[in-house]
Amino acid sequence: MEKTQLIEAMERIVGKEHVLHSPEALYEYSYDATPGHSYMPDVVVSPGTTQEVSEIMKYANAHRIPVYPRGSGTNLSAGTAPLKGGIVLLMLRFDKIIDVDLENLIAEVEVGVIVQDINDHIAQYGLIYPPDPGTVKTASLGGTIAENSGGLRGLKYGITKNYVQGLEVVLANGDIIHTGGKNVKDVSGYDMTKLFTGSEGTLGIVTKALLKLLPAPEATKSMIAVFDSIDDAGKAVSGIIAAKIIPATLEILDNATIRTVEDFTHVGLPVDADAILLIEVDGNPVVVEDEKAKVLEVLKANNAREVTLAKSAEHKAQLWTARRMALPCLAKLRPTTFVEDATIPRSKIPDFLRIVTKASKDHNVTIGTFGHAGDGNMHPTIVCDLRDEDEMKRVHDAMDDIFKGALALGGTLSGEHGIGLGKLPWMEQQHGKEGMNAMKAIKRALDPNLILNPGKLLGEC
Ligand SMILES: Cc1cc2nc3c(=O)[nH]c(=O)nc-3n(C[C@H](O)[C@H](O)[C@H](O)COP(=O)(O)OP(=O)(O)OC[C@H]3O[C@@H](n4cnc5c(N)ncnc54)[C@H](O)[C@@H]3O)c2cc1C
Structure with missing residues (x-):
């Protein structure tokens, strides 16, 4: 045409x-x-x-x-x-928060609204919408629904799919459908809300969503722990969960990332440390005090060489500079940055980090790793130069080792960034031919002319 x-x-x-x-x-x-x-x-x-x-x-x-x-x-x-x-x-003209239903704790929101704006709006009611990707101040609700985004609070609060209770969707043929609703319990028909959440724009266009809201936690306690050994840091992560504490946030930075952040920020990070953990517990003030004490015990038992507790919101912001600046600092090293999100069971974090270190050495590429340790969602970040063909081949080989390594540990290709085009080469390895065929059958049923975001998530259908 x-x-x-x-x-x-x-x-x-x-x-x-x-x-x-x-x-x-x-x-x-x-x-x-x-x-x-x-x-x-x-x-x-x-x-x-x-x-x-x-x-x-x-x-x-x-x-x-x-x-x-x-x-x-x-x-x-x-x-x-x-x-x-x-x-x-x-979809950014869909920019209205239509309603906040305080009796059902549900917000009705159009998909072009920026995620932080939802939280800013509902703060007046003492409520939160927990999904908080690093891009919370720029990402649209629709993008986060289509990617099923996670973020720093995923361990305790879950990810986007746990908060999307209903959707308005326009199908490939122009039909408008409504899925889910305000009912807490609803088992009428297939769970279409979950199907569209995380479908990366390949099954329908989301226009509106019903979002489950939670009461904001009354208190928080944050700390940073320094380790001489990544194995000890990994054991501390598993140990905290084994002690039946589910922190709101439990993040890890490896040595390459610590050194890079310190090089650029000079905030006094321990450049000789093998790993840093950032931990935040939240909830009722009494429970938070108790959980803080238990976390400190676990950190000590796993040889944390130093633990610093945040004394105020400003102090917390200062302590968390390392995490906030991890990606921007790594990205300054070279012209091109690939942020991956291979995810493994949390008990396998040290094994996974060894795979990343080996891939970095074997293929001579620079990789810093940080991520959401509590839910095993790691971000090996490869910095390189897209214009250097030889280096790009080595980057691909390193990614191949990392993704195959994650799958061998019982992990997944993506914890929160989605498949899109980048991870297609490894999809069949994770899902098998039959698994891919089942997903392609769903795609063809809802989009028979294959016009919605063609080539993404499943490749050619
Ligand atoms: C620095 C940085 C940090 C990040 N940190 C995190 C993190 O911590 N956690 C995390 O989960 N992600 C993270 N991300 C990834 C990204 O921010 C999220 O995936 C985000 O949710 C995308 O929102 P967006 O509005 O930019 O979507 P877009 O990039 O515009 O779109 C994302 C996908 O959604 C589809 N889509 C968009 N709108 C709709 C709609 N209305 N209907 C149907 N499909 C639609 C698109 O086709 C595309 O496939 C990060 C990204 C960057 C650059």
Whole structure:
């Protein structure tokens, strides 16, 4: 079909002012936060109502035009990259918090709302929406639903799927459906809400969500523990959970990351330490005191050489600089940064970190690892230069060792960043041919013309 016809059709549906097609605009939406994937779309369209999304999908389906839903474009798996040209569907005009139902503790929110804005809004009621990816101040609700995002509080509070109770979705053929609802118990039919959550824009366009909210914790206690041995740090992580404490946050940084952060920030991190753990317990003040004491015992029993307790919110922010700055500092080392999120059972963290160190040495690539130790969600971060072909081959080989190693430990390719394009080569190894066929059958049933984010998550269907 002629590109002009497509542009005119989109302008008729959403209005001229919500359609972009200049070369500069198309380039701007040709990539996301993932290095190495840039493909030009034909048009960028910003609908403002569910009805408009439905009309766009009807048109795209009739003319077999690929559609790539997009929020803030912060995903790390090339999820919004317009691989086969077509329409980038920008969902940021869906920017309203429609309702906060205090009796049912449910918020009804449009998908273009930024996640932090939900929390800022509900703080007045003493409530929280727990999923908090590192991009909480930029990521859209829709992007986090489509990626089933996690974050720092995943260990105690779970991830996005645990808080999405209902959805409004526009299907590939333009049908509008509503899944789930405000019922706490609801076993009527397949769990379509969970199916769409984490489907990376390949099954439908989410327009609205019903989100479960929780009372905000009354108290928190944060600390940082320094270890001479990564094995001891790993044992401390398992030990804390074995002591029946579920911290809100339990993060780890390896030596390469500690040294890099210190090089750039000079905040006095122990550059000779093998690992640092950052721990936060939260809840009722009495329970928090008790849990803090038990965590300190476990840290001591596992040879933490130094533990510092945060004395105030400012002190906590200072102690947590190391975690906050881990990715920005690693990213300063080289032009290109790949942040992976292979995830393993938490008891296997030391084994996994050994695999990463070996991959780094064997293939001569620089890797710093930090991550959500409590839930085994590690972020081996490979810094390199995309323009250096030889180095990129070595990076791929290192990733191959890391992903295969994670799977061999009973882990998974992705704890929170999704599959997109980046992890396709290893999908069949994790899910088997039959598992892939079952997922492809779902895709073909809901999107028979394969127009929704084609080529992502499952590859060619
Ligand atoms: C520095 C950094 C730190 C990060 N830290 C974390 C972290 O701690 N935890 C974590 O889980 N992730 C993390 N991420 C990844 C990323 O922020 C999350 O995946 C985020 O949730 C994506 O939101 P977004 O609005 O940018 O989505 P986008 O990147 O725009 O889209 C993501 C995916 O969702 C699809 N999509 C978007 N909107 C819709 C919709 N309305 N309907 C259907 N599909 C849709 C897209 O097609 C794409 O496949 C991080 C990323 C960066 C760059």
